[in-house]
Amino acid sequence: MPSFIRHPKDFWTGVIFLIVGLAAVIIGRDYTMGTAGRMGPAYFPTVLGGLLSLIGLAAVVRSFFREADEPIGKFAIKETILILSGVILFAFLIRGAGMVVAVIAIVLMSAFASAKFKWKSGILLAAGLAVFAILVFIKLLGLPIAIFGPWFGG
Known part of the structure; x- marks a missing residue:
């Protein structure tokens, strides 16, 4: 793990959120968006995917500044x-x-x-x-x- 990543758990959590969020946005592009008052099939996955991507981006950025309190455990x-x-x-x-x-x-x-x-x-x-x-x-x-x-x- 590169030394500039100070909190690996936040980093990998953020990466997973980014991937899933961006996948939802990309998949939603094939459908009609609609408006907030009259939502189309792309509205919910696009908005939710965008929010999930923002949370993922925040976690990745935070991983560069916050010290890890414990190492990453084994994969369950x-x-x-x-x-x-x-x-x-x-x-x-x-x-x-x-x-x-x-x-x-x-x-x-x-x-x-x-x-x-x-x-x-x-x-x-x-x-x-x-x-x-x-x-x-x-x-x-x-x-x-x-x-x-x-x-x-x-």
């Missing part, structure tokens, strides 16, 4: 795989099993990635978030998602 491969598997499992389950099963699966898989995971608190969190997701996405927003999908006769 097992945890990353568990969380990504949870997201893929959610995508697979949402249509067939419904909102409840999909939310419980993603929460438990993600919680299991933590070294502090306990089954009781994980199940309580999953149940609470499943109820919250039903209330917000199905009841309040009216999204056409089954609470229990066709695999369970829903």
Whole structure:
């Protein structure tokens, strides 16, 4: 790591934010922008990508001036795989099993990635978030998602 980068965590976090933000802006260029009052399909990813890029740029600049308090740790491969598997499992389950099963699966898989995971608190969190997701996405927003999908006769 070059000596002018004084805080490697901020530097690499900023680089990741910049890449993701700029990718959203570039991908959004193919769609119509619209206005703040009448947003087109490019509006949200462009604005969000621009803001994420600004945050990334700020983190990169800050990495040159702020001293690191601790070194970069090891890359958490097992945890990353568990969380990504949870997201893929959610995508697979949402249509067939419904909102409840999909939310419980993603929460438990993600919680299991933590070294502090306990089954009781994980199940309580999953149940609470499943109820919250039903209330917000199905009841309040009216999204056409089954609470229990066709695999369970829903």
